[in-house]
């Protein structure tokens with residue numbers, strides 16, 4: 567029997583879309599007591615997607631529930647995917663794909679080798695990813711295209727698994743939030759802050775909240791280049807996911823126009839470039855740590871810094887309920903990375919450690 571995930575409960579006709587269980591759901595939701603005190607704002611809440619899986623949680627596993635199911639349906643054996651050397655998506659793919667007997671090949675471009683980046687790189691190796699260092703995105707595109715041409719058993723997963731299918735994982739997450747509201751675990755939120763990188767996380771949430779008819783406004787904090795993580799591109803992806811759903815169930819309403827009103831995408835907290843830290847993100851990480859949350863400066867620190875700034879600037883009313891969606895896995899990876907000697911990685915990766 568197909569497990570009754572919130573999306574399938576709402577739209578039973580969607581059960582024909584392949585789905586596999588990856589996430590520990592529902593992820594908890596609770597107040598950020600210390601942050602509320604510090605910012606003098608009573609209703610600050612956090613949705614703990616950082617706890618979505620014991621080995622590696624965060625936002626990615628939600629997307630894989632639909633993406634991996636499709637790969638298995640197509641009887642593929644290998645995943646090709648891409649990112650920078652410290653890619654969270656690549657690592658999460660490697661870890662979760664293994665459970666389904668799928669091998670992951672990562673095509674990686676260079677990035678600043680921070681401690682987190684190097685830890686991820688060692689973990690790629692620990693969990694068995696096949697690593698390929700690419701000189702440029704262009705070379706990467708060509709290499710993947712050629713390899714796919716010669717390998718019928720391989721499936722290409724787009725950056726961040728942000729396909730329309732991956733987006734369904736977050737439409738489902740919005741319905742999960744609705745169930746938590748119905749159970750009175752949290753009052754209906756006025757605003758929800760979420761990270762916008764490769765788009766599917768925010769796109770799915772906006773679409774899901776609209777279909778669930780919640781009043782919640784979404785503030786997407788852009789952490790990749792604004793030309794990439796734009797509002798327009800986010801809405802386009804949400805509409806593609808809606809199209810996919812409507813092909814299975816034409817009774818699902820066409821809500822495209824309403825999505826525009828529900829979403830703000832704000833790049834004011836992006837800083838110099840993708841991955842670069844900001845003072846505000848570092849402050850947000852400190853504030854979150856008092857509520858025992860482990861954030862980082864590339865994604866979640868910037869997103870929470872946006873929420874804090876909106877409160878300080880009075881862009882959120884005193885009595886509004888505001889949710890911070892914590893999308894970065896908080897599972898500790900050091901016990902894995904410590905077991906890897908960087909010299910076990912292909913030669914071209916050694917320079918990042920030397």
Ligand SMILES: Cc1ncc(COP(=O)(O)O)c(C=O)c1O
Pocket residue numbers: 624625654655726728761762763764765766767768865866893894895
């Ligand atoms: C930890 C984390 N949070 C949020 C995001 C943003 O999600 P999405 O890529 O679906 O926009 C990413 C990836 O970009 C991420 O790694």
